[in-house]
Structure formats: structure tokens, C-alpha cells
Amino acid sequence: MKLRRVTGLLAAAGVIAGAFFASAPANATTNLTIWADKGTVDTITARVNAFKAANPEYTVTLVEKDFGTVRDILKQSVQSNTQPDILAGAAHDWIGNLVKANVLAPIDSSLPASWKDDFIPGALTAMKYNGHYYGAPGWTENIAIIRNVKKAPKPLTSVNQIKDGELELNYSATTSDPYHFYPFQTMFGAPVFAQVASGANKGDWTDTVGMGGKPGADFATWLKSKGTKFFGPPANAKILCDFIKGKIKYWVTGAWNINAIQSGASGCTTGLKIGTGYAIDKFPKGPTGITPHQFLGIRGYLMIAGRPGNPTNVPGAVEFMKYMTSQSTQFSLYDNFNKTPANAAALNQAKNDPVIKGFADAANTVPMPNSPAMDVAWTVWGKAEARIIQGKEAKPDVAWAAMVKALQTAVNKVK
Amino acid sequence: MVEESKQKTKQKKVRDERPTTLAAILWKIVLLGLTDAVVFLLVLVMVGQERFTESIVTVIVAIIINWIYLRKRGLPAKYLAPGVLFLIAFQIYILLFSGYTAFTNYSSSHNGDQALAINTIKNASFRVIDGEDFTVSLVKQNSNGERALLLTSNADGQVYIGKDGKEKAVVAPGDYTLSKDCADKYAEDKTTCAHAAYTAKGFTPVKVADLSLFDKNKYLSLRVVLDPAKSNEGIKTADFSSALPIETTFSFNEKTKWFTALIADDSGNYAAGDVFKPGNDGFYHLNGNLKAYNLSGGWRVEVGFKNFVTIFTDQDLRKPLLKVISWTFIFAISTVLSTFVLGMAVALLFNHERLRGKKLYRSVMILPYAFPAFLSVYVWAGLFNRENGFINTVILGQTPGSEANFPWLTEEGPARLAVLLVNLWLGFPYMFLIVTGALQSIPAELTEAATIDGASPWQSFRLIKLPLLLVSIAPLLISSFAFNFNNFTIIYLLNKGGPADSSVVGYDVGGTDILITFVYKIAGFNGGTGQNYGLASAFSILIFLVVGSLSLVSFRRTRTLEDIN
Numbered sequence: 001m002k003l004r005r006v007t008g009l010l011a012a013a014g015v016i017a018g019a020f021f022a023s024a025p026a027n028a029t030t031n032l033t034i035w036a037d038k039g040t041v042d043t044i045t046a047r048v049n050a051f052k053a054a055n056p057e058y059t060v061t062l063v064e065k066d067f068g069t070v071r072d073i074l075k076q077s078v079q080s081n082t083q084p085d086i087l088a089g090a091a092h093d094w095i096g097n098l099v100k101a102n103v104l105a106p107i108d109s110s111l112p113a114s115w116k117d118d119f120i121p122g123a124l125t126a127m128k129y130n131g132h133y134y135g136a137p138g139w140t141e142n143i144a145i146i147r148n149v150k151k152a153p154k155p156l157t158s159v160n161q162i163k164d165g166e167l168e169l170n171y172s173a174t175t176s177d178p179y180h181f182y183p184f185q186t187m188f189g190a191p192v193f194a195q196v197a198s199g200a201n202k203g204d205w206t207d208t209v210g211m212g213g214k215p216g217a218d219f220a221t222w223l224k225s226k227g228t229k230f231f232g233p234p235a236n237a238k239i240l241c242d243f244i245k246g247k248i249k250y251w252v253t254g255a256w257n258i259n260a261i262q263s264g265a266s267g268c269t270t271g272l273k274i275g276t277g278y279a280i281d282k283f284p285k286g287p288t289g290i291t292p293h294q295f296l297g298i299r300g301y302l303m304i305a306g307r308p309g310n311p312t313n314v315p316g317a318v319e320f321m322k323y324m325t326s327q328s329t330q331f332s333l334y335d336n337f338n339k340t341p342a343n344a345a346a347l348n349q350a351k352n353d354p355v356i357k358g359f360a361d362a363a364n365t366v367p368m369p370n371s372p373a374m375d376v377a378w379t380v381w382g383k384a385e386a387r388i389i390q391g392k393e394a395k396p397d398v399a400w401a402a403m404v405k406a407l408q409t410a411v412n413k414v415k
Numbered sequence: 416m417v418e419e420s421k422q423k424t425k426q427k428k429v430r431d432e433r434p435t436t437l438a439a440i441l442w443k444i445v446l447l448g449l450t451d452a453v454v455f456l457l458v459l460v461m462v463g464q465e466r467f468t469e470s471i472v473t474v475i476v477a478i479i480i481n482w483i484y485l486r487k488r489g490l491p492a493k494y495l496a497p498g499v500l501f502l503i504a505f506q507i508y509i510l511l512f513s514g515y516t517a518f519t520n521y522s523s524s525h526n527g528d529q530a531l532a533i534n535t536i537k538n539a540s541f542r543v544i545d546g547e548d549f550t551v552s553l554v555k556q557n558s559n560g561e562r563a564l565l566l567t568s569n570a571d572g573q574v575y576i577g578k579d580g581k582e583k584a585v586v587a588p589g590d591y592t593l594s595k596d597c598a599d600k601y602a603e604d605k606t607t608c609a610h611a612a613y614t615a616k617g618f619t620p621v622k623v624a625d626l627s628l629f630d631k632n633k634y635l636s637l638r639v640v641l642d643p644a645k646s647n648e649g650i651k652t653a654d655f656s657s658a659l660p661i662e663t664t665f666s667f668n669e670k671t672k673w674f675t676a677l678i679a680d681d682s683g684n685y686a687a688g689d690v691f692k693p694g695n696d697g698f699y700h701l702n703g704n705l706k707a708y709n710l711s712g713g714w715r716v717e718v719g720f721k722n723f724v725t726i727f728t729d730q731d732l733r734k735p736l737l738k739v740i741s742w743t744f745i746f747a748i749s750t751v752l753s754t755f756v757l758g759m760a761v762a763l764l765f766n767h768e769r770l771r772g773k774k775l776y777r778s779v780m781i782l783p784y785a786f787p788a789f790l791s792v793y794v795w796a797g798l799f800n801r802e803n804g805f806i807n808t809v810i811l812g813q814t815p816g817s818e819a820n821f822p823w824l825t826e827e828g829p830a831r832l833a834v835l836l837v838n839l840w841l842g843f844p845y846m847f848l849i850v851t852g853a854l855q856s857i858p859a860e861l862t863e864a865a866t867i868d869g870a871s872p873w874q875s876f877r878l879i880k881l882p883l884l885l886v887s888i889a890p891l892l893i894s895s896f897a898f899n900f901n902n903f904t905i906i907y908l909l910n911k912g913g914p915a916d917s918s919v920v921g922y923d924v925g926g927t928d929i930l931i932t933f934v935y936k937i938a939g940f941n942g943g944t945g946q947n948y949g950l951a952s953a954f955s956i957l958i959f960l961v962v963g964s965l966s967l968v969s970f971r972r973t974r975t976l977e978d979i980n
Contacts, residue, residue, distance in 0.1 A: 326601030
């Protein structure tokens, strides 16, 4: 009798508790978990709270993760059903790798034409991989030519106008910095990978290395002929002071150095003001008149996929993305945290800021490739570039062609 | 004889049956009760998450624990059980798991099981096609409760009712009510924004927040027909606020687990009707042919000795691997030798009878060992800094901030020297300690006798003290070798194994990388993207074999040293 009562109680407790835990996946339709790195958490917290207030039906949790290791943790979390719904502040070039790891879900079935039109060209393309969109763009980054106005009153029109010792950029002696050299490379019409020529996915990057052939050889030869005299020495820590003092006229860099330019640094304490001191310019045309392009980088919100029995909250995530990509949110992220909006209307609004306007006008619509092949490319590509710049290759075109071949082999191995 | 053994069993019985105290019984009840309660909770959670294997294992373990502690006999088991359980959970399981992983292709693009890969391919098995897109409200028909989508065209504001498997039907302007809210919730200008239909005559609006998971899935799978001839096209919603014309690109057969392409690929990789079958390499291949095109989305499969074959045959891997292996040995051997020589020299020095304040000196010597290694390594990394480090600017007197200073950590040779120096600093106090200890055990008479026989101090050290020292210290030198062979801390914290080797393609390797840091990079734990856990596990097995066999051989060797005694 007693025993039966005990078993009965136990069974009842089991049913209740079982129901409680079993109902956890069902909560996935109202729960919205967002992972972000420290910088992104600081940036978006206020807007996430505003979203919470406007959408009480969602239980929103913002979790801080380390930027360097978050992709690892994400890949494991999907297998143990502990994944978030959104990865915020993710670099768009992570997408290919994460898609291959079964971690992302496409959101193009939630992208009406009206939403697509909201962004600056290229920003949404950056979120596209294998024909699908895996997230929404948050803010953009790109490099430009920063010009010392007193020393060089007029913007450049051709790269031929730059003389030795007038320009500097930061690169490493061993791995160069293909990101900063890329505009010079595209002045010769040698994009890192080939792009799809036609069809619905026109302009998307492929995994075929595109910087070989004559354009690549021309660039390699040009790079050697210019060398360190033209680009300055590797690991150059003095660029900032050189630029502020007017020792050099042009600096190839991004918005991350603007604060330093304006406030100065030890050894050159007075900074420069935009307009009277420095200007942000487009890259000039190449020696043969080709218009170059640099990489557009996007930080955005990625849609995470779950295991079959534990799906992520797609409607909630899309709602969140719509909020985070709206004009008011993106303008507020600019206003408070200086993030260049990917939302076209917000960007127009932010263009009252000459720095934002400078970089946005210097930008172009070509996002950095987001295929895993790109991860392989950086070092292989940079190593060859570093040797050529420093005059370590007698035949730069041959060395370049060898690099292209080695890179294609390495890319083919990435499955 | 027989009598004796009988007596023994009797004694044993008596011992086992001695009365237990009340406190002991209470403790037993409380602890076992707590354990069982935790197990009960764990099993509930695991069953809730449909982890049946894990819950069965947990129940079995719980039964074993209860059996061990509830029965009167088997006293040793009661002492051993906790230790054995933790050993299995934290050592043996991990060993077996990495052993298993070495025989799989577990990596970034083979993440998870086949069900996860199928899910990924299914998720991406659609394409948005040209056509009108709509703002959606969810509704239910009043007459029969049928779920339907109330569609408002984003282009012209025309309102339609969309039912599953049927074409959309126009709703006359008087028959629907527009929502007060803007169709675009976040529109800046609320006065001129477009409004979408909220409900229609004969239908009841449904709030997304009130829907059960079942209902939501029903609405998500609802397909409004676009062209009656095409069953793979339709207007669908994925987020309950917008609907787009979509075509399905792949169909999946739950029984065979094959995918069939419904339309041809843009890039010409496959045609409509082509079948994709799972290959034994963890990918869906065209017709199951491993060399043919594969769909994105792989899973983890067993690949036999493939990872080991890669280690020994991959041309790209060979050069960096040989370099890393030789440096690992150089690093481990020179560390052991240098720390031993310095530690012994200091020990001999401070062992001098007439030296005053020995205790103080000895305590100071131990400091580098007592200080947490990861902190001192970071301090050293700062000291070695090229532009502003203490070593370059103060000791070598170079210009602060100059790029031309000595490249301690940025070039291979100096970086290796720096690693050895730092490890000497961190490692010699240990050798100093054990040599000091061992010296105390060498009888003073022996050296005295040698001195009387006319031996020089060097001779008495070389012929008497050193051999006696080695007898007791050799095993420690071997374990020091094994420790430094895998000394991840100093290598990774000082310079992350760098500087990067610019001649290697396809692998991330640096000038001071030893095997274990190289494996760490292959596994992608350093934030790299090319995680290859399978290959990394295969490497760890090889490292285990190298260290294990070296230790085995060397321990055998030390026996010959013991003969000197």
C-alpha cells in the first residue's frame, strides 16, 4: 500500500518534471538568444533592450562570447542543442565556413523586396553564400586614401601621380597585408577570386583564383618596381606621426585610425582636423586607367540553425533583424558608437559626419569573399606579396604565378 | 592448515558484520539519497532532451553505486568506486573519445551527424523566384477552422486570401480591414506608410504569440499555389510577417535518405531529376559517386586510417611537420640539459658547508618556480618586445620604438633562443630543488674518502657525485623531458608558436611551434577556421606513442644506472 503510494507520487513527480523539461524546446518559439562579442554587446545592448520593450512576446537574452573562439563554441553548441538563435556582430567572411559546418540557416524566404532595397549595394550581397542569404547587415568597414590636405591639396586621379616616399601603409614583413594592398592589385584588374559572370548569382565570388594571368603578372612586376621605397618599410610604427607631420602625403587605412589622426600621438601631439588637415579620398585609377576597388567588410546578424528536433526561432530572429537593420536603429548605432550604417537611409542621415561620408563615398559594392577559401588565401597570398615588395624575388611574375597555382591547390583541398 | 583458513574466514566475517553506528547509517542515507536525487534530475533532463543512451548509462551507473554502498561486503569497492568513476569519466572516456576521433573526419565541414547535415540541406532547398511579395496576417476561417494566410501585395496593396494547396483568391475592398499599424513596423514615417490587411470577412485573425508550436508549423508549411502545373512552387511565409514566391529545389526521401534535384543548378553542376546519395566520406554526392559534385553540408563519418595516411604522405604537411618534430626534440632535450646543468651548478654552490644564509638563498632560487608560469611568461613576452622591450632598450641599449631593434620574437632563430632562455628561467629551480635533495642523500664519507685518495674536486664530482645523483634523478629527467615535449604553456603564451612560417602552404605553423601547439592549431582552437579535429586527434595519438615509448625505454635504461649502487 505504502509502496504503491510512493511509486504513484514518484510517477506523478516524474510526469510533471518531464513535462517541464520536455516543454523546453517548445519555448524555442518565444525565446530569442543572441550571442555577441564584447564590442558588439556594448554597441547593441541599448537597442536590444528597446526591442525587448517593443516585443514583450519574446524572451530576449544577450550573451557575451569571445570574438576569437565564438565560431568554435557555436559549432559545438549546435550539436548539443545549446545554440543561440542569432550571432550578432559576426564578420561576414565567417559565413562560408559556418554554412559548411551546418550552423547557419538561410533567411531569404523572409526577405521581401522592400527589405532588400533598404541596404547600400553590396551590404546584403556580403551575407550571401551558395545563392542564399544567411543574415542581415549591421555596419560596414572599408579602407580609403587619407590625404594630408596641406601637403597635397588635390585628390589623386591616377596612381602614377604618387611619388616614392609620399605614401605609406602598414604591412607585415612575412605575411604582407593583402587587404591593404588589394586596391593596388585591382588597379591591374586582378581580383582575388573569379566572380560569377551571369545568371541569378551574377557577381558572387567563386572558388577559382582570379588573380593569375597577365593582370596578376603585371601587378607583381609593378609591385616589385615600386617596393619599399613607394610603400614604406614593413611593420612601420611611425606612419601616424609621419602623416600628421606631413612627411608623407597619403596613408592607406580605415576609420579605425581616424581618432588617432584627430587627437595626435606621442611625438606628434597636435592632430589634424578633417577638411583643413586631412581628407578621405577614393582610390585613384591604375596606371592603365582601371578603376580599382577595395574590400567592403560587413559586421552583421547571422541566423543560426538548430538540430531537427530543436529548431531556432526563425520568425523571432527575423523580427529582431528587421529591428536592428531599421533606419532608426542603424542611425542610433552610428550616433552612439560611430558604426557606419549598412541601411541606406540611415547612412544618408549619418553622412552629415564628414568622416562617415568620406569612407562611404570612397567605398564600393564589392564585399570581401565569404567562402572558406578566403581563409586559406590570406596567408598564401600575403607571403608571396611580402617577398615581392621587399625585393626578395628576382622574377616577381613567376613567383606570383607559382603562388596562384599553390593557392588553387590549397583552395581545392578545403571541402 | 584447513583449520587456520576457516578461522580466517570467520574473522573476516566478524569484521564485515561488525555493527555500524547510527551516524554512519544516517550519512549513508543522506549521501546516497542526494546522489540518487541528482541522478533522478539528470535522467529527467536527459529524457526531456531525448538523450536516451546517456540516461540509460546514468541509471546503470547509479544502480552500481547504490549496490556498492548498500551491501555489507566488498569494503575495497567502497573506497575505490569514486576514484574509478572519475578516472573513467575524465581520463579513460577522453582517451577513448580522442582515439575514436582520430579515425573519423570530424572537422569544420564534417560537424555533427547525418541528421544535422540533412537538416542543413533541407533548410537551403528552396529558391526565391521572381514575383509579387506580400505582407502576411495569419487568419482562420470561421466556418471550418481552416488556417489561411491573408496576403497584402507590397506592390499594389491588393488583398488576397491564400489557402494551402489552392491559388490565392482576391478579397474585395469592402471585405477586409486594414491594420492600424504600418505594414513595415519600423517605417520612419508613420503617416505615409503602407497598411496591410489585418482580417477579412468570414475569417478570424490569429495572434502569432498565441500559437502552439504545432500551429506554427502548420502555418509555416502552408503553400499557396502559384501555377497549378508546378507542385514545387508556391507562396510561403517563413516569419509570419512576409510571404514570398518560392520554389523547392530538392526533394528528400525519408526512407532512402536520398535527395532529388527538382531544378537544374545555375552553374551546371547537376540537372533536374539528378539523385544525390550519401557517400562514405560524409557528403551527399551526385549518384553517390565520390568523385562527383557534392552538396554543401557534411557529417562526421569513420574514415579508417585516412588521417594517419595524411600525416605520413601529405606533401604540404611533410616539410612543416619534420621541422616541428625536430624542433620539439631540440626544445625538450636542450631544456632538460640546460635546466639540469644550471640547477645542479646552483645546488652544488649552495650546498657548500661553510656558506652562510643557505636557507635564504635557496628560498630565493625557488621563486621563479613558485611564481605561476603563465604570469612570468607574459612578463617575459613584454621584456622581449622588439620596439620597447626592456631587453632591447635597456640591456642592449637600442633606440626605444625603433623597428631596427633586435627581432627577439619576430624571427625564427632569436624566437627559439628566447623560448629556451625563458624555459631555463622557469625550469632550473625545479632541478635545483631535486638536486639539492639528492645531494643530501650522498654520504659525506664518500667525497671525503675521495679527497683523501687525492681526487681533485672535479674528479670527485664527476666520478662520485654525478653518477650517484643520476641514479635518483634520471627518472625525473625523463619525466622532465616528457613534460617539456608537451610544454604547451611556454610556447603558446610566449609567442603563440610564432613567428609564422612564410614558406608553408595550407597549414598554420610558426618557428617555435612544438608538436602539441601545432596540433592545437590544426584543431583550430587558436581561433582559426580550418578545424580538423580528426587529424589533430591522430596527431595526439602519435605524440602519446612517442612520449610513451621514450619514457618506457628510458625507464628500462635507468635500471642499468641503479647497478652502480
